[in-house]
């Protein structure tokens with residue numbers, strides 16, 4: 001069955017989408033919701049004031065007419081304590097969002113009645129929205145399972161990666177065996193079809209494992225998990241995890257794991273053809289400084305360096321990194337985020353030109369003057385995807401955030417993996433040890449930072465040696481796999497069809 005046949009059957013089924021209120025999480029939910037809307041489902045999308053403008057821009061203003069008509073935005077108040085919580089303290093943020101339960105119950109009650117919702121921000125006509133058939137909520141909103149149960153509809157979880165999911169599903173057992181927060185003897189943890197996970201590679205949230213164990217436990221009750229990945233990329237891990245779930249589930253309805261990503265394909269336009277995907281992307285005209293600088297560099301010569309939206313290096317690490325980069329002699333485009341001089345709201349705002357002196361203090365003396373012909377240091381929001389697609393880019397030094405990893409694979413760019421926290425260490429294992437498309441960075445046990453010599457070594461290895469070429473070939477093959485999976489008849493499309501099939505016999 002093709003996805004189109006399926007969607008015709010379920011046209012109009014109404015789902016409630018509830019992302020965790022943080023930027024990276026909305027970034028996962030927004031393209032997914034757009035894809036559901038384009039396929040004919042109606043969606044009530046829950047957001048919060050800090051994210052309302054972005055959500056509205058992406059889901060309503062920059063969306064096709066049909067998709068726009070199918071999405072309704074509802075804005076929840078964040079619990080008062082949320083503002084007090086340090087944005088990097090996810091455990092505290094998760095605890096606070098528990099207090100949104102009443103708002104969700106109130107919304108669900110209203111949605112179950114015809115024309116029950118009046119606080120519609122995006123002006124879709126209420127009559128198009130029948131009673132919701134499921135809640136799709138985020139990984140840190142496990143309590144939404146209670147609400148789904150109360151309203152007798154299934155909960156699905158939208159999740160980044162199969163390997164992290166496998167760890168979450170295993171936490172219940174690890175906890176029962178007394179292996180958390182870390183096994184006492186420093187032993188590794190075993191999850192299905194993945195190399196043993198060393199204690200140092202566990203997500204840094206685990207030192208407070210209670211909440212994550214709870215997240216994992218509630219996943220056993222979900223109807224399914226929709227993963228922002230591709231079956232072919234992690235087939236053994238997905239099959240192994242599904243097998244483990246079948247074996248240990250005590251419920252009649254066993255949760256289904258469906259890879260339906262990568263959602264980035266919802267955000268890009270490209271023409272069909274035999275050339276690599278990065279050559280077929282279509283971007284709007286952009287006068288961005290990075291792209292202008294790149295256009296003057298030789299092909300495949302530039303290392304792109306970016307550590308995502310949250311992570312920053314301490315000053316000593318910046319110095320070591322910069323000296324290794326300079327010693328490598330490789331051209332670079334480095335998106336630098338440092339704590340702003342004037343301690344702004346989140347302390348991580350991109351710095352402005354007036355902060356030049358403050359910026360220079362993060363580098364070895366005169367580094368910026370010495371490297372000005374070799375590299376560009378960029379301190380604002382960079383057009384990462386367009387940069388990765390640029391023919392002058394030869395490698396990507398990344399913190400292994402999942403979006404960066406999928407973008408790099410899709411653009412066929414080999415990586416240097418420098419994970420910092422959360423799921424990033426597991427993503428490195430996937431890229432380095434399983435897919436062989438990234439080189440790891442090593443830190444001496446006795447050092448607190450990665451030394452400049454190591455930075456120089458790994459950069460040269462990727463950019464100048466045969467090893468880099470072999471990885472480039474591999475990652476270009478995977479780029480085709482990703483494109484095929486998300487295209488017509490591909491595995492991600494078929495999995496979406498399976499997800500839709502749940503409602504095909506219902507009448508709307």
Ligand SMILES: O=c1ccn([C@@H]2O[C@H](COP(=O)(O)OP(=O)(O)O[C@H]3O[C@H](CO)[C@@H](O)[C@H](O)[C@H]3O)[C@@H](O)[C@H]2O)c(=O)[nH]1
Pocket residue numbers: 024025160306307308309310311335380381382383384385400401402403404405407421422423424
């Ligand atoms: O200057 C910039 C910086 C980032 N990006 C984009 O921002 C996203 C960054 O996402 P990601 O690579 O996943 O990094 P984080 O923002 O750090 O993501 C958080 O969320 C990810 C997905 O759940 C996790 O894998 C990470 O560990 C977690 O830090 C990507 O799409 C980038 O293209 C830009 O376009 N320009």
